[in-house]
Amino acid sequence: MNIQLNFLGSTQHLQLEQPMSIFETLSRFKIQGYKKAFLAKLDAHFVDLHHGIQHDCHIELFSLNDDNNLILLRHSYAYLLAQAVYQLYPAAQPVEYQITNQGIYYDFADTSYFNQNDLQQIELKMHEWVQQHLDIRTEKITADQAANFFKQQDLDFKYQYLKNTSKSSDLFFHQNNDFSDVYLYPLVPNTEFLEYFKVTHVSGAYWQGDATQPMLQRIYVTCWADQKQLKKHLKQVEEAAKRDHRKLAQQLDLLHFDDKAPGAVFWHAKGWKLFQLLSDYLRQQQDDAGYIEVNTPDVMDRELWEISGHWQNYQQHMFTTVTEDQRSYALKPMSCPGAVCLYAHELRSYRDLPLRMAEFGKVHRYEPSGSLHGLMRVRHFTQDDAHIFCTNSQLLSECKNTIALIYKIYEQFGFNEVSLKLSTRPDHRVGTEEIWDFLENTLKQSLEQLNIPYTLNIGEGAFYGPKLEFTLKDAIGREWQCGTIQVDLNLPERFDIHYIDENNEKQRPVMLHRALFGSLERFIGILIEHYMGHFPFWLAPVQIAILPITDVQHDYAKQVQESLKQNGFRATLDLSQSKLNYKIRENTLQKIPYLIIVGEQEMQQSSVRIRAQNGQDFGDILTTDLHDFFTTQANFVN
Template sequence: MIRITFSAEQKVEEYSGRVTGFDTLQPGVLKEAVALKVNGELYDLSREIESDTEIEVIQLSDEMGLDIIRHDAAHIMAQAVKELFPNTQVAIGPTIQDGFYYDFATDRTFTTDDFAAIEKKMKEIIKSNHRFVREVWTRKQAIDFFSGIGEKYKVDIISSIPESENLTVYRQGDFVDLCRGPHSPSTGRVKAFKLMKVAGAYWRGDANGPMLQRIYGTAWRNKDELNAYLERLEEAEKRDHRKIAKDMDLFHIQEEAVGQVFWHEQGYTLYNVLESYIRKKLINNGYTEVKTPILVSKELWEKSGHWDKFRENMFIVDEFESKKLAIKPMNCPCHVQIFNSHTRSYRNLPIRMAEFGTCHRNESSGSLHGLMRVRGFTQDDAHIFCMEEQINSETVKFCGLLKEVYSELGFNEISVKFSDRPNIRAGDDEVWDRAEKALLEAVREAGLSYELNPGEGAFYGPKLEFVLKDAIGRNWQCGTLQVDFILPKRLEAFYIGADGQKHHPVMLHRAILGTFERFIGILIEHYAGKFPLWLAPTQLAILTVTSEADDYATEIYNILKKQGVRVKADLTNEKISYKIRLHSSNKIPILWIVGKNEVAGKMVSVRNLGSEKQESSSYKKAAELLLKSINLSQGS
C-alpha cells in the first residue's frame, strides 16, 4: 500500500499496486492538472509514485504550470523543425520569461519566413495529441542512440551530466529528446503559441564555440492571453526607451564606448533631478554620503572574495607600481574601508553609508541593451553597518523608504522575492542559518509577503529582491536588501561592544533604484517619456507666435528660471504649429504660447501635453499655478 497526502486538502488516501498522478486525481482536477510536486520534486502525471509521499497538484493556472506548457512547446517546435529540415541537429531548448527557445545546428539559415511552415507543423503535432512518455536510460544507451542519429550536441550534454544522475528522455510520437522534464500529459495541452524571432547563439555561450541558430517563441494558456501579450509587446515597442530618448535628445551610446552612456543635456538633467531626489530622501533617513575610488588593487578584491566570484566581469588594469588594479564592479569593500578608518563603538551603530558609486562590469556584448544593460553604471548604493539585534528595525525602515520612493516615482505594485543560499557561497552553514533566520524575521516584522527564490542569494548572504510592475504590466527587479555576516569578518571590520570586546558588525547591502541608468530606462518606458511635472527634464516651454513677443517671452523666461523652473524659450522664426509639434514630440508637459495679444494683456495661452485645448490666462495666475503644481509634486 502507498499512502498519499494531498497537501492542499490535507487529505490522505491509500493505493495498492502501481500508482501515478492519473490514478490520484479526480476528473475535474485532472482536466487542469499539468504535473505534480512529489515531496518537492516535479513529476509527470504518468510517472509512478513509489513510496508514501505528500503531493501538490500543479495546474495550468499556476505559473509553474504555464512554464511546463512552454517547455512542451519548445519540444514541439524542435520536433517540427526536425520533420521539416531533417539534417538539423537540436541542442538545448529551455523556457524563459514569457516563452521558450530552441538552439539548432544546420547549414540552413533560418529566417522569420520559415515561421509559417514551422507553426503549421507544430499545430499538426499538437492536434495529434502525442503523449509525452518519460523513459530512464543508461548513459551508454543514450550515447549510442543520439550518436546513431547524428545528434552530437546531445552527446556533449550527456558527457557533462554527473554519472550519479539518471538520464531521462521524453518521446512524443517519433521524436525523442534528452530532457529532465517534467512535461504535461500530451502535446494537445499547448493551446496558444507564436514564434517570435531568430538569433545567433554560441554553443554553451562560448564565443570560441560553434554558432547555432536560436528560434524564440511564446506560449500561453489560451488565445486571449496570447493576444494580450502580443498587444503588450506592441505597446512596449512604442515605449522603447532608446527610441524615445532619441526623440527627446536624452542620451546616446556608440561603438567607441560600448555599453557606456553619453548623457545629453536633457538626459543629464533628468539624471540629476533623480539623484537630487534620492539624496534628499537619504539625508532625511539618516544616511551619510561618501565617495570611494574607482581603481582598487587586486589584494582587496581577493580578500573580500569578489576576485574569485567576479574576476571574469572585472576590467583589469595592468601592473602599476607593482600592483594589479581593477576597476570596481561594486562598492561594498570600499565602504568597509571607510568603516575601518575609525574605531567604532556600539553606540555609533547603525551607520548608514550611501554612495552614488560609479562601477563597471564587463558584460558580454550580446547582453547589452540601451540603458537596461550597460558596462558603466552608477548605483544608488548604501551599506548599513549594524548589530545583529538591529537587523529588524533597519529592514523595516528601509522597506518603508523603498515603498515611499517607488510610490512617488509612480510604481504602486511591488512584489518581493526572498533569495536564499546559492550552491557556491562563502561562509559555513551556521552563518547562513543565522543570516537567513534574521532576514526572514525582519521580513515578517516589516509585514511583507514574499515568494521564495531558491538558491539565488548573493555569495555572501541571503537577499530580498523588490520587483516593480510598470504601466503595461511588465515586471522589473530593482531594489535589493542583503544580509551579510561574512564580508565584515573577511575585511576585519569591528566595533567595540557594550562588553568592551571587539565584535564584527552585520552589513546590510541595500539599493532602491539599483542603477540610475537602468532605472531611468524603466522610467522612460513606464511614462512613455511623458514624465510628471517634477521629474520632466524641461517643465515648461514658452513659444512665441511673432518676434514682437520675444522680449515678453524672455522676461518671463528669466523670472521663472530664477525661481528654479526648468524652462525653455523658443524665439525662432518657425510657424507656431511647427513649434507646438516639436515641443510636444519632446514630451514637454506644459507649453505657454505668447503673441501680440498676450503681450498686450500680460497673458499666456496654456497648452498641456496631450491636449488640443489652449486656455488663456494671466501670466501671474499661470505662474502661480505652475509653481504650486511643481511644489505639490511628490518629488519636490
C-alpha cells in the same frame, strides 16, 4: 491499491483493482477537471500521466488552470519546438533550452541563420503537431546516462552540455523515431495541451556565452496555458514596442550609443538633466534618512579584489590592466570593497553605529556584446549603492527602515505594485547555521512587522547571506527586478573589520548592502517606458516650452522664461520662424508637460496662455501667478 489523489485543492481516495496509468485512472473515475491535468507527482517524484500505478501511493496533479504551473508546462513547449525544427531541418542539433518569464528559448547548432520565413514554417509545423493530438511519453534517466547516449550519437554539443550537469540529476528522456532529447521535467501526455504559443524571433548566441565558441541559433517562443494569456502577452508586447526606451530616447534627444564605446551611454543635455534629477532626488531622500554620501576610486589594486574574492570568482567580467611597474589594477565592478576600506580607515566604536554610507558608484562590467540592450544592459553604469554597518541588535530596525524607504521612493514614481522575495541560504555558503537563522529570521520579522507580503525563494540567497529582492510592475504589467537588500557575512570577515563595544572588546559588525534603483541607467530606461516619455512634471528635463507667436513677442517671451527659471522651473524658448500650430505640434512630440503661448494680447496684458501636454487649455494667466499655478498643477517634489 489505495490511491490518495490531490487535485485542485481537494483530496480523494481511490481503489484500483489492477495496475493502470494515471491518465487511465483519471478517465475511469471521471475526476472533475481531469482534462486540464498535464503532469503528476507520484510519491513526491515527477512522472508523466502515462506512468503506471503499481502500488499504494500518493498522487499530486498539476493543472493548466494554475498559473504557478506555467514553468512546468513550458518544458513541453521546448519539446514541441525541437521536434518541429528537427522535422524541417534534420541537420540542426538541439543544444539546450531555457525557461523565460514569457516562454522558452532553445539553442540550435549546425544550422545556418534562420530567417523570418523559417520561423513561420517552424510555427506552422508546431501547430501541425498540436492538431494531430500525438501522445508523448518520457522515461527517467540520469544526466550521466543521457550524456553517454548522446556521445554515442555523435551529438557533441548535447554531450558537452550534459557532461556539465550533475551526474546524479534526474532527467526525462523522449525518443520518437530518429529524434531524441532530454528535459528537466516530464512532458505533457499529448500535444493537444500545447496549443497557445507564438514563435517570436531568433538571435545568435555563442555556445556557453563564450565569443571564442561557435555561434548557435537561439529561437524564442512565447507560450501559455490558454488563449487569454497568449493574447494578453502579445498585446503587451505590441504596447512595449511603442514604449521602447531606445526609440523614445532618440525622439526626445536624451542620449545615444556609439560603437566606439559599446555598452556605455552618451548622455545629451536633456538626458543628463534627467539623470541629475533622479540622483538629486535620491540624494535628498538618503540625507533625510541619515545616510552620508561617499565616493571611492574607480581603479583599485588587484590585492583588494583578491581579498574580496572578486578576482577569483568574477575576473572574467572585470576590466583589468597591468602598468609599467607590473602592478595589476581593475576598474571596479561593484562598490562594496571600497566601502569596506572606508569603514576600516579609522577605529569604530559602537557609538558610531549604525553607519550608513551611500555612493553613486560608477562601475564597469564586461557583458557579452550580444547581451547589450540599450540602457537595460550596459557595461558602464552607476549604482545607487549604500552600505550599512551596524550591530546585531540594530539589524532589525535598519532592515525595517531600509524597506520602508524603498517602498516610499517607488511610490513616488507611480510603482504601487511591488512584490518581494526573500532568498534563503544556498547549499554553498559561509557562516554557521546559528548566524543564518538569526539573519533570515530578522529579515522575516522586518517584513512581518511592516505587514508586507513576501514569497520565499528557498536556497537562492548569496553565499554570504540572505537577501530581499524588490520587483516592480510597470504601467503595462511588466515586472522589473530593481532593489535589493543583502546581509553580508563574507566581506567583514575577509577584511577583518570590527568595532569596539561598550566593554571595550572587538566585535564584528553586520554589513547590509542596499541598492534601490540598482543601475540608474537601467532605472531611467524603465521610467522612459513606464511613462512612455511623459515624465511627471518634477522629473521632466524640460518642464515648460514658451512659444511666441511672432518675433514681436520674443523679448517678452525671454522675460517670462527668465522669471520661470528664477523660480526654479526648467523652461525652454522656441524662437523658430515656424507657425504656431507647427511649434505646438513639435513641442508636444517632445512630451513637454506644459506649453506657454505668448501673443500680442498676452504681452499687452502681462499674461500668458497655458496649454497642457494632453491638450487641456487653461486659458490666460497673469505672469505674477505662474509660480503658484505650476506649483499647484504639478506633482512637484521639494
